[in-house]
Amino acid sequence: MRGHIEERASGNFVSSTAELRRLTTPQDLFQAAAEEVIRTATDAVKARGRFTIALSGGSTPRNLYTLIAANASASLPWDQMFFFWGDERHVPPNDPDSNFLMAKESLLSKVAVPPANIFPIPTENPDASAAAEAYEQTLRKFFAVAPGEFPRFDHILLGMGPDGHTASLFPETAALQEKSRLVVANWVEKLKASRITLTLPVLNAAHSVAFLVSGTDKAAALHEVLEGNAAAEKYPSKLVRPTDGRLIWFVDRAAASELSTAA
8 A cells, every 4th residue: 555654563562463554644654554443354254154343433433434325335344344433422323522423324324234233332321331231241142252251352443532541431530440340431521421432341351442533633642552661550551561462552643743653
């Protein structure tokens, strides 16, 4: 792919199996990430008969979903693909800020995925903690996990905020300390709101985790996450370290501009 550089990343932030994929433009990033989703889905269906993915919110994933809908709607095994969410704002599912609504508009309404294969977080529940508990039970039932075990997603898509947060795991929030729950309602003081999020043990149990990071507003945080020495609780993306899976960082040139090895 034009403008595409792939390298193995090393350092104090992840294991030696992490991959840093540098792309020149945001469009190159979307294309590379789409190819990875398609490859991972195809491989998972061949190996295990289904593909489970946790979707991310935000503008970067929207562009990724639009690209997949446009280019792979006829080629993917949609009836064997199951869609979940890594986090959600505590707003109704038809709210403009809903991650579910964004994915529905950009991808799920445009492809032949059965409605029964789509598992949104039940944010219509006015109690964020109850919504988180209900979603945890959904995951436990679908993945048939016993107490003390965690579901193993085939692929989890993540973004990263300018403050280094990922999913709804914000700096120095209570959810960063969670070791046993699958889903929690995480109070974020600066937002004066609860966000519902998968926990770090779930993220780190996945077969594959992909970060999509684009734009100069992410450059300082990306440098700190990949190369800095600040405490991980201040940059929660540092805490995503799959124990037996792949970790891939898709970054464009703008986001990578403060890395010491930037081209």
